[in-house]
Amino acid sequence: MQILHKKMDLTSHSKQKSEKTAPNILIADDEDSMRLLLSFVFKNEGYQMHFAENGKKALEICEKFPIDVVIQDLKMPEMDGIELIKRLKQRHPKLPVIIITAFSNWENAVEAMRLGAFDYIKKPFDNDNIRAIVKKALQFSKHTAEFEEKFQIIGSSPAIRKVLEIAKTVAPTDTTVLIQGENGTGKDMIASALHANSLRADGPFIAVNCGAFASDNLLKSELFGHVRGAYTGAISDKKGYLELANKGTLFLDEIGEMNLTTQVLFLRVIEERSFLPLGGTTPKKTDVRFIAATNRNLEKEVHAGRFRQDLFYRLNVIPIYLPPLRERKEDIPLLVGHFLAKHCKKIGKPPMRISENALETLMNYHWPGNIRELDHVIQRAVLLNHGERIEKIHLSSSYQPKEKIQLPPSGIHLEKKLEEIEKQYIQAALETTHGHITKAGELLHLSLRQIRYKIQKYNLSIPLKNQKNENSSQ
Ligand SMILES: Nc1ncnc2c1ncn2[C@@H]1O[C@H](COP(=O)(O)OP(=O)(O)OP(=O)(O)O)[C@@H](O)[C@H]1O
Ligand SMILES: [Mg+2]
Known part of the structure; x- marks a missing residue:
C-alpha cells in the first residue's frame, strides 16, 4: 500500500498545472482500500484528486491546496472525523464536506451534519450517487460565491x-x-x-418602519401623503412613501406594529395598486413591489386578532423565515471571518484571525x-486588540465564564452598583439597535415608557441612526 500512498502524494503535488481549471477534491480516509476505490470512482471526472490517511494530513493538504470539496470518513485514528470536520469548518467555513459513514456510526453522522457537513453518504455507497453529491457540492460552492458577491x-x-x-x-x-x-437576523x-x-433595481428602495411612529395618523400620512389643509399643520401637499x-x-x-385601521387601508392598496392621499379626493396609481x-x-x-387575516394572506405570498443565530451556529465561523475582514478593512488593519478558544466561546453563546x-x-x-489574533480575553464580558463575586471588606453601595449596570445595559441595547428606543426596550424587556425614563434619568446618548426617526415620531 506504500506504493499507493506515493502515487497519491504525487497526484497532490503535480496539481499546479490544472489548479485553476480542475476542481480539487480531497479524500480523507484511513483505509487504503477506500481511498483506492474513490480514486477510481472519480477517475474520469476531470478532478484533481488529493488523499489523506488521517485528519492531520487532511488539514495540512487543505492549507496547501485550494480544495473545493472534502470527502471524509468519520472513523479515523488520531483525529477522529468529528474533530476533523470541526477544524475544517473553523479554518475553511465555506468548504463543503461530505461524510462517509457506516450505518453503525449514524449518531456521529447526525452530529457532523449539525457541524455543517454538506451531505453524507452511507456505506456501501453507489458510485453514481457519490459522484452526483460531489457535483452538487461544487455547484453549491459556485452559487455561494456568486451570492456572496451579489447579496x-x-x-x-x-x-x-x-x-x-x-x-x-x-x-x-x-x-x-x-x-x-x-x-x-x-x-x-x-x-x-x-x-x-430585481428588475426594479434602478428604481427607489423605500423602507418604512411601521413601528417608529407615535400615532397611526402619522404613519398614514407618511405612507399615503396628504394634500394641503388635510389637517392642522399640513401647509402644503406632501408625497407619501x-x-x-x-x-x-x-x-x-x-x-406587525401597523394598527388595524391602517391595515384595512393598506389591504386596498395592495389589491388595487392605488391609494388616496389624506384629505385627497382623487386616487393615485402606484407601481410598487x-x-x-x-x-x-x-x-x-x-x-390573537391583532393582525388582519386577509392582509396576512396578501403579504405572505412568499414567506422567508430567518432562524435565530442560536439555531444555525454552524454559520458563526463564516460570519466571524466576514466581520473580521469588514472591521479590519474599515480601520485599515490587515485581516485578523481568531483563536480556536475565542471562536468556541462565541459558538457557545x-x-x-x-x-x-x-x-x-x-x-x-x-478595536480593542492591537495584535493579529482575537483571543478570548478580547471578547466582552457576557461571553466569558462568570467569576465568583468578591465582596470588598468595606462592602459596596448596591444601589449605585445596580444603577451602573443598568446604565451599561441600556447603552449596549441602544447601540445594538442603532438607537431604536422601542427595540432597545424590547431587548431589555422594558416598556417604551420605562426605557425612556431611564435614558433621561442617566442622560444617555442615543446612537444616531434612528434617533431622528424615533424622536420625531414616538
Ligand atoms: N447573513 C448575513 N451575512 C452577513 N451579515 C449579516 C447577515 N445577516 C445579518 N447581517 C448583518 O447583521 C446586522 C443586522 O441585520 P438586519 O438589520 O438586516 O437585521 P433585522 O432582522 O432587520 O433586524 P431588526 O429586527 O432589528 O430590524 C446588519 O449589520 C447586517 O448587515
Ligand atoms: Mg430590520
Missing part, C-alpha cells in the same frame, strides 16, 4: 441556503415577500438584496441579538 449574505447552514435559494428565485419577480425573524439585509437583484416608491420597492418593516418584515409571529398575531450582536462583538474586539 453579501453570509452563511452555509441549510437554513440560510434555503433562504438564498428562495431569494434568488423571487428577486426578479414582483411577488410580495414576507420576511419573518427575530431582531438582528438579517431581515433588512434580505429586503435590500431582493430589491438590488407609496408615491415616492413608484417603479421601485416599498419595504414595510415591522409590519411590496416587501414586508416583522419580528413577530404574524400567524399568532392573526389568531446564545446570541439574543443575533447577527447584529455578533457583528458588534467582533467590531469591539478588533
Whole structure:
C-alpha cells in the first residue's frame, strides 16, 4: 500500500498545472482500500484528486491546496472525523464536506451534519450517487460565491441556503415577500438584496418602519401623503412613501406594529395598486413591489386578532423565515471571518484571525441579538486588540465564564452598583439597535415608557441612526 500512498502524494503535488481549471477534491480516509476505490470512482471526472490517511494530513493538504470539496470518513485514528470536520469548518467555513459513514456510526453522522457537513453518504455507497453529491457540492460552492458577491449574505447552514435559494428565485419577480425573524437576523439585509437583484433595481428602495411612529395618523400620512389643509399643520401637499416608491420597492418593516385601521387601508392598496392621499379626493396609481418584515409571529398575531387575516394572506405570498443565530451556529465561523475582514478593512488593519478558544466561546453563546450582536462583538474586539489574533480575553464580558463575586471588606453601595449596570445595559441595547428606543426596550424587556425614563434619568446618548426617526415620531 506504500506504493499507493506515493502515487497519491504525487497526484497532490503535480496539481499546479490544472489548479485553476480542475476542481480539487480531497479524500480523507484511513483505509487504503477506500481511498483506492474513490480514486477510481472519480477517475474520469476531470478532478484533481488529493488523499489523506488521517485528519492531520487532511488539514495540512487543505492549507496547501485550494480544495473545493472534502470527502471524509468519520472513523479515523488520531483525529477522529468529528474533530476533523470541526477544524475544517473553523479554518475553511465555506468548504463543503461530505461524510462517509457506516450505518453503525449514524449518531456521529447526525452530529457532523449539525457541524455543517454538506451531505453524507452511507456505506456501501453507489458510485453514481457519490459522484452526483460531489457535483452538487461544487455547484453549491459556485452559487455561494456568486451570492456572496451579489447579496453579501453570509452563511452555509441549510437554513440560510434555503433562504438564498428562495431569494434568488423571487428577486426578479414582483411577488410580495414576507420576511419573518427575530431582531438582528438579517431581515433588512434580505429586503435590500431582493430589491438590488430585481428588475426594479434602478428604481427607489423605500423602507418604512411601521413601528417608529407615535400615532397611526402619522404613519398614514407618511405612507399615503396628504394634500394641503388635510389637517392642522399640513401647509402644503406632501408625497407619501407609496408615491415616492413608484417603479421601485416599498419595504414595510415591522409590519406587525401597523394598527388595524391602517391595515384595512393598506389591504386596498395592495389589491388595487392605488391609494388616496389624506384629505385627497382623487386616487393615485402606484407601481410598487411590496416587501414586508416583522419580528413577530404574524400567524399568532392573526389568531390573537391583532393582525388582519386577509392582509396576512396578501403579504405572505412568499414567506422567508430567518432562524435565530442560536439555531444555525454552524454559520458563526463564516460570519466571524466576514466581520473580521469588514472591521479590519474599515480601520485599515490587515485581516485578523481568531483563536480556536475565542471562536468556541462565541459558538457557545446564545446570541439574543443575533447577527447584529455578533457583528458588534467582533467590531469591539478588533478595536480593542492591537495584535493579529482575537483571543478570548478580547471578547466582552457576557461571553466569558462568570467569576465568583468578591465582596470588598468595606462592602459596596448596591444601589449605585445596580444603577451602573443598568446604565451599561441600556447603552449596549441602544447601540445594538442603532438607537431604536422601542427595540432597545424590547431587548431589555422594558416598556417604551420605562426605557425612556431611564435614558433621561442617566442622560444617555442615543446612537444616531434612528434617533431622528424615533424622536420625531414616538
Ligand atoms: N447573513 C448575513 N451575512 C452577513 N451579515 C449579516 C447577515 N445577516 C445579518 N447581517 C448583518 O447583521 C446586522 C443586522 O441585520 P438586519 O438589520 O438586516 O437585521 P433585522 O432582522 O432587520 O433586524 P431588526 O429586527 O432589528 O430590524 C446588519 O449589520 C447586517 O448587515
Ligand atoms: Mg430590520
